[in-house]
Amino acid sequence: MSNKDVLPPGTILSERYEIVKRLGKGGMGSVYLAKDQRLSNTLRAVKQMVVEFIDMDQYTKAIDDFRREAEVLASLDHPAIPSIYDYFIQEGYYYLVMKCVAGKDLEQMLEATPGGIIDEKRVTQWGIQLCDVFQYIHSRNPPIIYRDMKPANVMYDEEANRIYIIDFGIARFVASSQANVTAIGTVGYAPPELFIGMVTPATDIYSLGASLIHLL
Known part of the structure; x- marks a missing residue:
């Protein structure tokens, strides 16, 4: 730019x-x-x-x-x-x-944490909130698949003690019959099947698990 x-x-x-x-x-x-x-x-x-x-x-x-x-x-x-x-x-x-969401993303918080490990209780709370988000978007008809879950795409508002998922630029509605969806994600967080065009709600759950492990 x-x-x-x-x-x-x-x-x-x-x-x-x-x-x-x-x-x-x-x-x-x-x-x-x-x-x-x-x-x-x-x-x-x-x-x-x-x-x-x-x-x-x-x-x-x-x-x-x-x-x-x-x-x-x-x-x-x-x-x-x-x-x-x-x-x-x-x-x-x-x-x-x-x-406007105040705060830092989880990647920034991890980098600022001594030892690079965030408290397990806090990460668990974030995980519960994120599960609620994915349950909501995956229950839409048709489901919305976020496709790029990673710590850098989650903001934490400390005052409200709440996380926010940001950057829905590559999220999309995916019908159950739809196949060969464009493979977009972040290496290290995306499941292998995403890169051959297989996109389901499980795609986001895999990436959520990888993100939480990274924070710990």
């Missing part, structure tokens, strides 16, 4: 969202902290997709993933899944406005 793509503080998006600062960046773009000027400057997370791809196929896939995230989040209502408030395109960039 080039400097020209970085939104400076004070930038106004969609005549409504004032950028405060950049919170982080990933392969598809950046996430910003913004104030919603129409709702008493309530803080929101604004995810920006920056289109920097080699060919049209990559461009199309990135847009599809971004739209899928908006579609998936808009269909869900669970306390551990950040709510989506808005979705828009401005000057060729795609934006997703979501609940």
Whole structure:
């Protein structure tokens, strides 16, 4: 991502969202902290997709993933899944406005923990909360498979003592009859069958187990 793509503080998006600062960046773009000027400057997370791809196929896939995230989040209502408030395109960039989750992701917490081992009781509590999330999305009709469960995709809000699953960009609805789904996941957390296109709710459970073991 080039400097020209970085939104400076004070930038106004969609005549409504004032950028405060950049919170982080990933392969598809950046996430910003913004104030919603129409709702008493309530803080929101604004995810920006920056289109920097080699060919049209990559461009199309990135847009599809971004739209899928908006579609998936808009269909869900669970306390551990950040709510989506808005979705828009401005000057060729795609934006997703979501609940702002304070805190660190579990990967960051692990790195900051002496010895690289988090307390078993705390990890167990997180595991129970995550099981509840997956039970919820897997019980949808058709089921939603997250496909990229790993510590870096789970935020922990210490004040609320609650975890949030973030980055639904590659989650998708999968019908029971659907096969050969595109294999996307993270090596070390994804089950072997994911890489040959076999995707079921068990995919997420395997990755959840691998993530919890990593934290311990």
